[in-house]
Amino acid sequence: MKKWLCCALLVWPLALFGGQRDTCYTGIYLKNMYDLRPEEYACTTDFWMWFDYRRKGFDPLNNVELINAKQVSFADPYYARADGRLLLASESCRAILIHDWKLKNYPFDRQALQIQLEAGLDTSRMILKGQAEGLKLYSGLGLPGWHIIGYGAKESLVHYDSDFGERRLKGHSAFSRITYEVRIQRNSxxxxxxxxxxxxxxxxxxxxxxxxxxxxxxxxxxxxxxxxxxxxxxxxxxxxxxxxxxxxxxxxxxxxxxxxxxxxxxxxxxxxxxxxxxxxxxxxxxxxxxxxxxxxxxxxxxxxxxxxxxxx
CATH class of the missing domain: 1.20.58.390 (Neurotransmitter-gated ion-channel transmembrane domain)
Structure with a gap:
């Protein structure tokens, strides 16, 4: 009886907190990048993003924020089964991104344009993980006056000195983030x-x-x-x-x-x-x-x- 009680006490918090966390495997297909405007600290991108996840009833499209965007619009949400284990949610995005242009070496400057996706739920409920080839560029993507010298993705945890009203977090919270980066160099x-x-x-x-x-x-x-x-x-x-x-x-x-x-x-x-x-x-x-x-x-x-x- 005591063994069953101990097992129940151990399993109950895991079911309550750990069982509700979903890991979303994320990817981006960058279709276009244009309107590079250093004077406005901005550039515009069109891309398709997707999330592979496990739990039914969990919608990652409503729980992810593009945090470095001035203006963003989403279209064509799509839901399907990714494979026997995972579900798929994807949509098209057009975003005017904030970019701090580094112009000290102009006209020999290089820029690292970023798309930053952050989970809308803290790490106890949602984790973003990059896929093996999580960032792909359209083969016809061209930037007049620039050439692409590299791209990649980086996962990180962002800590905030606030619980945003969720008192169980006791004044602190952590959110999962993925930063997609496209490195470009000016034809100088x-x-x-x-x-x-x-x-x-x-x-x-x-x-x-x-x-x-x-x-x-x-x-x-x-x-x-x-x-x-x-x-x-x-x-x-x-x-x-x-x-x-x-x-x-x-x-x-x-x-x-x-x-x-x-x-x-x-x-x-x-x-x-x-x-x-x-x-x-x-x-x-x-x-x-x-x-x-x-x-x-x-x-x-x-x-x-x-x-x-x-x-x-």
Whole structure:
């Protein structure tokens, strides 16, 4: 009698709490991804998601939340038997996802776009598990200006400092989450030359001062003209690319160019002083050396910044 009583006491809580938990095996088929809008911290996706589960009367479609969506709409719910043991629930989804665009290395940036599914019931009642091939991409999926470099899924438990009114949880709760991630990289080299060709021409104009005799007033006009052109290029670029609070690659290249154009002005003053003191030959040699030093340092520092940005 005592043995039966002990067994009943052990089985009863398992039946009450553990028996009601369902493990949902989850998958996503990504059909489309478009409207990548860094200025709105958003992108739009179309995908089909499904859940394989065990317990009849349990509807995972009503108990899963897409937590990183600004706006979401569901269509075509479908229920069937997955196999002899599991049931299937699936539906189509269109979602405007929130994405924090990392633009420090723009235009050599890489992004990890995420679809985050979280169980609407705590871990005592619902667990999300990824299938072996839980994320598939449509073979015709294309992102103009980008290419896909990888994708995958990650399971996690999210802990909240609240029981959301369920006092049995005693002020804390945990929910199961699956994060599907698509990693993309911008097709950057064409865009890089398009953005910076005007800036490099401005610098080249400023370097021409070293090939003008020191006594000519045009020397200073070339440097100042190059500086104004570089500043104008910066304003135009800032108005056409997404804003970022980080000291970005674009800022680094422009500030480097400003400093080197300023250096051409300073070196021009030194050369002019030499010429005015009757040391014209020395001033001409100084100009030739200064041209190679300025040009060489500028190119090396540009290549170093580009290498850092592309390695990202």
């Amino acid at each position: 080299w064409g865009l890089f030359f398009k953005l910076f060709i005007g800036l490099y021409i401005s610098f080249a104009v400023a370097v021409l001062v070293f090939f003008v005799p020191p006594a000519r007033d045009q020397r200073f006009g070339l440097s100042i003209g190059g500086l104004f052109a570089a500043v104008g290029n910066k304003y135009v670029m800032d108005s056409n690319i997404p804003a970022t609070t980080a000291f970005s690659f674009v800022d680094q290249i422009h500030d480097l160019t400003f400093l080197f154009i300023l250096a051409t002005l300073v070196l021009s003053v030194v050369s002019l002083r030499m010429a005015e003191n009757g040391k014209l030959e020395r001033a001409l040699k100084f100009d030739r050396r200064a041209a190679w030093v300025v040009l060489g340092l500028y190119m090396e520092m540009n290549l170093a910044l580009i290498a850092l940005a592309t390695s990202g």
